Amino acid sequence: MTRHDLPTGPEARTRLAAYADRLLEGARPYASPSGSLITLPGRPGGYGTAVDGLEGFARTFLLAGFRLAGEDGADPTGLAERYAAGLAAGTDSTHPERWTRPEEHAQAKVEAASLALILDMTRPWIWDRLSPDVQERTVEYLGSVVGDPGYPDNNWVWFRIVVETFLRSVGGPFSADDVARDLAAHDRFRRPDGWFADGPERSFDHYTGWALHLYPALWPHMSGAAEAAAAAGDDLSLRSAADREHLARYLDDALALVGADGAPLVQGRSLTYRFAAAAPFWAGAYAGVGRPGQLREAATRIVRHFADHGVPGPDGLLTLGWHHPWRPIAQRYSGTGSPYWASKGLLGLALPASHEVWTAAPEPLPVDVGDVLAIAKAPGWAISATHDDGVVRVINHGTDHAVPGADGGDSPLYARFGYSTATSPLLDAEAWSSPLDQSVVLLDAAGRATHRTGFELSHASLVEPVEPVENETSATGAPTAAVLASTADAHWIEVDPTAPDHGSGRPGTSTPAGRITTVSLVRGAWEVRLVRVSAQPEIPEPAEATALRIGGWAAGPGLVSTVVPLLGDVAPVRGETTLDDATPLAGPTTTPWSRYAPVPDGWVAVGIYLARTPALGQPRLELTAGQAAVTWPDGKQTTANLP
Template identity: 80%
Template structure:
């Protein structure tokens, strides 16, 4: 398919989304309150989100068509904005000083008012302009912004305010830019705050907003007032983005699926945003960026998103309410609009005219390390699946004794599976886990683990990563709000668990050693992938003096993917004194009982342990163990 055909298809898809929400707008158009159970912040915030997040998409359509507007989007959203910012209107918006979520939505308003300035802002009545400035201006000097991607919401709002003669704080912008710089990590990555929070926010927020901000009217003056040089900063941002895209492109499955990892997954094809950001910034190969972005959107479109009513729901391929965090409401899924940012670029842009290029997983097997999140990335061309084995991400900091978030702390994530996300999964990890079990069967958590610096594999036919955790049982605080991170609570030490992963192709060889178990009656359990229909998860014991008991955990509706899941596990009791080795495999179903498996040999002397993995194709990887 050519780029112009892609663009026409995406435009039609966007127009369907915008048309479908019209019946749910309030009489003034200021609130777009979509059907469904209200979000944790209430109906008023839901309606504001529904307006602001669809305004993002409407703005992209207007900008990309240079103001041509057969659907009357500019008039429609201008009328809604006029009512929303009017403090005396019965359909006025929740204000930023009244609820923190309004600070998020204010950024979308400001971004699109800047992007569509000739067709929306310049045509607003002076009184509406004044009320808009007053509404947005309440963020100036507000100290209530979390230390994460939210800092960009204030930067964007204050930049727009300054461009229209509104209030502005150079100190605010300087502080927020400094926070953004603190989030910078090696290899092009950002952490979403001070914790090891690596997820899609790195791309759809922390890389996206700097690119768009640099193109806002007066951004250079705002940066200068804050003691910064926009040209220098933007050059560094583009370099960082280019490196990130190398990893991000390798994380897209051949079927267009993003990695099912991290919070806010209901934003779905917002995962395409960093590829469009690359196109806007002029970094990366435009044909490849377009292919990745459009493939992600098509992945969902081909699986029934949106539904027959044209609406985006809380879910993934279909409505699935448990995917929501506390902040998720009926309008929240429309942050997916970011995944259609490419429509803001005209049809003459090189991202639309360049020939399409295959994704990395389509060109051949991929085996690499994303150092910042601590991921071994292994993609296999024959099945198109991307897998990551995780020894660096947990949405915590080293030494924390909190619960494992299934969205962050599991040992593996993929484009073909979802972590189990039912209530029990937050309390007692099963899938992609190494846990100690007490007499009642309660499983430990590993959040707060320490990544290990391991000797490079020899020869370079595999990737070796590892971590050591002070495993702990947790009596959780069930009243804590769900923002995607692990549950707080009272922790009880269980033992020190070292896990080393040797990765190649569809296999992980997982080596485990337990030291100082606190409960002599505890058992060790190793869990595999939670595989749904069409895929199979396999666990095979490769090393250990104790023969394990095999079992499976079957769940009917524990993930946002359709169908039941089966998670194999191996249980060792008593806990072995030395290393245990397990082969962990994810592939397409059906899997034969004669699936070729790796061989694991352990050599030990007085100073060093070495694991030699012989893969099914005869290649070998040697790992030096801690």
């Protein structure tokens, strides 16, 4: 399918519904006899088979619930009956196929939220038809979360809000203190320009959209939400208005982050949830913000991207992977049922065919209209999309899933200098201990690479032309580049191999190496990266670094990735590293790099390029009086002050 062939109205919805039904039918043969556990094939996840089976039920229940709600209860395949039977067995503590309980394993708290959300959304067709004893057991099962102090300070706070809102609506246990505390945590996660951090760290990823924006958009539609908020001392109407405004601003950035082919940004943990990346656009439709035709285009294009790449496979199953099964994409918490959180990307099916998100005329995405250049302040990203090839890139000086001053290891999912919709960071075992792609590292005599986690963002802005240029862009005063800068106290780290993998960098014992200041000037497919190494004044004798290495994009087939030296007294050694099966994308990846030995005094600079076609020329760079002056291949010029 081409990217604009999905029609509007009922036909578009019918096609997406058929896709959803295929997913539900693919999982059905793996249900236990009672239907309470859906244990998909494959090696068990890090939390064991019992949790895998619960996830398989709860996450497909999300999708089944969306189908029922959007069809006003019409149920030709018997979804309500099947899932009600599973609910009855799963909540029965004496049943051999009972569910793992929230007090037995924390992951059950996540799945409890999906159960509660859909029981509320499908209330007339499932909850109201359950026998009183099953209702009582369900309340008792979900009620174990009330007053539980073990909820992490991140997106999990919404799982308890959703569960307790449902419980209160059916006369179950409820804690106003819990909800007040969780809403306060949500407010602490709020960041500028529509963003949320997934907790107190600089954790910016897809959870901003598929959790921290999604649940606030759905919560006001739950029965008794206003009363639950009031009991917690909150005004739901005022909160919802603020959340809608925050979501509307976030969607500006989120829309700019979707590639022309529908590919979402390959960055952050839980990537195996795939088209859950479409969830914030459906959230916009629920909340009544954004342009419906554009929201639908973004969401359906993301789903179609994966469908076009063979997802699900011939057996109709979602696997741990991206375009194809790829087990290393999993975190410790990922099991065989985990990928079905992708159901969130089909949330639009819960809206009827008459809803404006289905009837509005389609509208293009930002990358369809022209090149995009923007600053996302909260994550410290420059967003640069090129219309010609449809690739979206971010240059990252603000996100590392840590806090300033931390000295842990870099997570390839967060701490690299660049991410895109066409590439993946290297995710093989070596990538966690020795950064290569999109990195600036010091090397010791053994070739060990430093890490930058805990760095300080010092600048992020758009820059206008330094002099008039005869073209439409400069005539309007539009920016020619984005400029970002950060400083890292680089450190080698002996990684603790026993630490669980939750997507963030590995902890361990660190050794100081030196201070690295990095400045990026970004425009189109190019980044001009300037680097300076200095001593850390508070560390008089750091371990000796023998070389500086700057790595470019890890590019697969059909992409051009280059690193070209632009500045430096000594010419670097240039090379490429090709790896097989080091990312969840098909084919080998090749990462270009430049290595300077010994470590240079003063600034060095390279041009870093990623596109689907070779570059026509390269940037030129001049340093004058603490300024970098870049002349781009098309003749436009940008200057930036250097720290």
